[in-house]
Amino acid sequence: MYEHDVIVVGAGGAGLRAAIAADEEGADVAIVSKLHPVRSHTGAAEGGINAALREADSWEDHAYDTMKGSDYLADAPAAETLCKDSPKETIKLEHWGMAFSRDDDGRVSQRPFGGLSFPRTTYAGAETGHQLLHTMYEQLVKRGIKVYDEWHVTRLAVSDEEQPEDRTCHGIVAYDVQTGQVEGFRARNGVILATGGLGQVYDHTTNAVANTGDGVAMAYRAGAPMEDMEFIQFHPTTLPSTGVLITEGVRGEGGILYNEDGERFMFEYGYANNLGELASRDVVSRAELTEVNEGRGIEDEYVHLDMRHLGEERIIDRLENIIHLSEDFEGVNPLEAPMPVKPGQHYAMGGIETDENGETCIAGLYAAGECACASVHGGNRLGGNALPELIVFGKRAGHHAAGKDMKEAEITTGKVGDYETAEIESPVELGESGIGEDVVADGGAAADSGTATTGSDLVQRAVEDERQTIDHLLEKDDGIQHAEIRERVQKSMTQNVNVFREEDGLKQALRDIREARELYQDVFVGDKSRTFNTDLLQTLETRNILDIAEAITLGALARNEFRGAHWRKEYQERRDEKWLKHTLLSWNDGRPELWYKPVILEGENKTYEPKIRSY
Amino acid sequence: MSTQVPEQVEDESASETVSTGKQKRDAKKRERAERVQEQREVEAAEKARTADDTYHLKVFRYDPEVPEKQEPRFDDFYVPYKQGMTILDALMWARDHYDSSLTFRHSCRQAICGSDALFVNGSQRLGCKTQLSDLSEPVRVEPLPHADVVKDLVVDMEHFYDQMEAVEPYFQTNSLPDGELEEQRQTRENREKVKMSTRCIWCSACMSSCNIAAGDNEYLGPAAINKAYRFAMDEREGEDMKQRRLEILEQEHGVWRCQTQFSCTEVCPKDIPLTEHIQELKREAIKNNLKFW
Structure with a gap:
């Protein structure tokens, strides 16, 4: 068994920042990640980092934009923390050598982005995430922080008290992809989940193949609730054939959207009369799909994004890699022709419920970055607000886990204080209820601590459970394979739980997920080798996809209103009297339980009164 | 079709009397799984056969643990072609269907x-x-040369990572601004100068293509030297640091090993002018040595 003070799971922006922060505080910290750090999907982020760096800007304005963009479902203490900390964390990256784009006076460049009242998106060409990820990994190397790369974390070792709020996380169990070994990692102080996105729940996504929501699912099964899972951001400009993202920076610099008739539909059809193409992402995504649904799409599938009028010089200076992406993945040279674009799954606003220090309701368990929900983004994330979230909350979680004295969080986690429980309306059974005893890959239910008395015993117990699961999957030699199950779920989610959602479709998705769960009981791994077995790895990930797909759909069905990225056909209004609250889903040992807690709109100096979100 | 035609699933329980609910459920489940599996195989085979356009891939296979794969071999896969399909798409298709x-x-x-x-x-x-x-057919897909194969197309990257980390691959300066909100200034020209070098994605294509790296295991290699270039040319680091970086690069297995064959530059998927960067560092090193002479 390996042992460290702090274990960070995942090595993208949030994980690296958390590890560096824990190291700064003198903790013995290690990262366990299924990918080598530089392979992380933070590297694909293009646009930039929102930070109020200039005299004419302020963190208060940034917070106002963020709260408005969230459609008043972000918690003000989290949003304000993001906006207050972002400037110094962004400059910290500059001090670490990050290659930001520069103005003529040598200062870092900033540009306009959707939903922002000031051009505060600090960028490095259209490859900000790549520069950020590599800069941070450099710091990791400098500090000699230990990385266990190509180790896939399969479950958390959490004690089994009845209430999740009473449980403690003692470590993790991980599978060494290279050798097939299953080992325990004891965390003396805490475990920080930084596993990123969950886009593989859908079949058209900007996310990497590795983004299967592992951290969210394993925390959920260990007792930490998932929050606001129904809020999925669909990015309005992805390439139709692959889902590769074309940055909002194209529109920030002046790119224009046209329908088949050559109309600038954002204005012509009144989707956003003031901001046009720079309206919030959900507004633009719905506008594009409406154009397609009403017969004004190109090939009934997409619209055009044109940036030719910006001129070659400006495009090469600020958006050069867009030329390569469009050529390599769509075969279109954007200097000569408009790029085809359509909405694709891009970002999960929801995730593991945390407070503004990254703590979950389970002692010693933290989450930061896309897998966490503090909540900064509420119903919709603004472009340029994901990267600052990684560095701000990654750092806070790292500091807190390392034992730094920090101000107590204002946000509460778990079932405390003012919460309400709710009935789940579902046409089928959910979670594990109704499934036989032969559930094979329960990757992270709270370990039955039995006679385990110490943290190490508990980790060891979890390791043994995992070894059994993996042996079973490898020994079983018939049944169904994960690719089939995964594909069914992805198709159903894209068809039924997409930009436009209606009751019948959501119920159909729940039925499809149920069927996939039953099939999963009979899953087997074709590759019997212990060496670099990606078949096994993907089979384990598929279990996570099932739990997450179910949570997204349940939340979408329960929330009968239209807020942020969540649109319901039957309910075309935001209903503040009923829905200024977060959706929470607890695993409850296999019988999912739905509950709500109120959103916090009271900030440090003001209350963010819900207004109509028009752009 | 693939050489890896999946075996038909045997239905062992067909003749047994199914009595309990659990057994019934299991049997039903298995039946469904079989149906799905069979249907999938038929569909996949059918698709590959009838598509106007399939691509023939010859893919390197090796697994030290599996007896029939211990001796490296090539497997044939026929993948139905779709507009815009990449090598990766084809490999994923072959994996998920064959x-x-x-x-x-x-x-x-x-x-x-x-x-x-x-x-x-x-x-x-x-x-x-x-x-x-x-690409012309059959498309041969092999793991990167000059690296140990772990399994099939996966190679051991440790040596590459070691070389990358041997050049102090992190920003160092002695003159940071005092204020935590105060940035260092950098000219647009200087940022432009290092821009291409910062695009490296550590894929190791360059290292694999380099004859010198193949013959000299200690040679830093194009990617690591490019990483050092990225910092040596960054005006924010200052002159002292540049001296230090040139010393590291001038070591026996550093820049002077490069014989300017341009193979690294040719294969770089991010179009980084690696050979030029190495040449420029050689010139800097000479200038630097003359200065102290």
Whole structure:
């Protein structure tokens, strides 16, 4: 068994920042990640980092934009923390050598982005995430922080008290992809989940193949609730054939959207009369799909994004890699022709419920970055607000886990204080209820601590459970394979739980997920080798996809209103009297339980009164 | 079709009397799974056979643990072609429809994670940004040369990572601004100068293509030297640091080993002018030595 003070799971922006922060505080910290750090999907982020760096800007304005963009479902203490900390964390990256784009006076460049009242998106060409990820990994190397790369974390070792709020996380169990070994990692102080996105729940996504929501699912099964899972951001400009993202920076610099008739539909059809193409992402995504649904799409599938009028010089200076992406993945040279674009799954606003220090309701368990929900983004994330979230909350979680004295969080986690429980309306059974005893890959239910008395015993117990699961999957030699199950779920989610959602479709998705769960009981791994077995790895990930797909759909069905990225056909209004609250889903040992807690709109100096979100 | 035709699933329980609910459920489940599996195989085979356009891939296979794969071999896969299909798409299709044990690294699918550098028809390329339509058939897909094969198309990257980390690959300066909100200034020209060098995605295609690296295990290699270039040329680090960096690069297994064959530059999927960067560092080193002479 390996042992460290702090274990960070995942090595993208949030994980690296958390590890560096824990190291700064003198903790013995290690990262366990299924990918080598530089392979992380933070590297694909293009646009930039929102930070109020200039005299004419302020963190208060940034917070106002963020709260408005969230459609008043972000918690003000989290949003304000993001906006207050972002400037110094962004400059910290500059001090670490990050290659930001520069103005003529040598200062870092900033540009306009959707939903922002000031051009505060600090960028490095259209490859900000790549520069950020590599800069941070450099710091990791400098500090000699230990990385266990190509180790896939399969479950958390959490004690089994009845209430999740009473449980403690003692470590993790991980599978060494290279050798097939299953080992325990004891965390003396805490475990920080930084596993990123969950886009593989859908079949058209900007996310990497590795983004299967592992951290969210394993925390959920260990007792930490998932929050606001129904809020999925669909990015309005992805390439139709692959889902590769074309940055909002194209529109920030002046790119224009046209329908088949050559109309600038954002204005012509009144989707956003003031901001046009720079309206919030959900507004633009719905506008594009409406154009397609009403017969004004190109090939009934997409619209055009044109940036030719910006001129070659400006495009090469600020958006050069867009030329390569469009050529390599769509075969279109954007200097000569408009790029085809359509909405694709891009970002999960929801995730593991945390407070503004990254703590979950389970002692010693933290989450930061896309897998966490503090909540900064509420119903919709603004472009340029994901990267600052990684560095701000990654750092806070790292500091807190390392034992730094920090101000107590204002946000509460778990079932405390003012919460309400709710009935789940579902046409089928959910979670594990109704499934036989032969559930094979329960990757992270709270370990039955039995006679385990110490943290190490508990980790060891979890390791043994995992070894059994993996042996079973490898020994079983018939049944169904994960690719089939995964594909069914992805198709159903894209068809039924997409930009436009209606009751019948959501119920159909729940039925499809149920069927996939039953099939999963009979899953087997074709590759019997212990060496670099990606078949096994993907089979384990598929279990996570099932739990997450179910949570997204349940939340979408329960929330009968239209807020942020969540649109319901039957309910075309935001209903503040009923829905200024977060959706929470607890695993409850296999019988999912739905509950709500109120959103916090009271900030440090003001209350963010819900207004109509028009752009 | 594949050489890896999946075996038909035997239905062992068909003749037994099913009595309990659990057994019934299990039997039903198995039946459904079989149906799905059979249907899938038929569909896949049918698709491959009837498609106007299939691509023939010859893929390197090796697994030290599996007796029939201990001796390296090539498997044939016929993959139905779709407009825009890449090598990575074809490998994923073959894996998901023919042989789930076909192993390769991949993640982002958009040429930024650097996981899927492969040896395709005799040159180093990223699987995700290589269009099938640009290649002649049969398409030979092999792991990167000059690296140990772990399994199938996966190679051991440790040596590459070690070299990358041997050049102090992190920003160092003695003159940071005092204020935590105060940035260092950098001219647009200087940022432009280092821009290409910062695009490296650590795919190791360059290292694999380099004859010198193949013969000298200690040679830093093009990617690591480029990483050092990125810092040596960054005006924010200052002159002292530049001296230090040139010393590291001038070591026996540093820049002077490069024989300017340009193979690294040719294969770089991010178009980084690696050889030029190495040449420029050699010139800097000479200038530097003359200064102290």
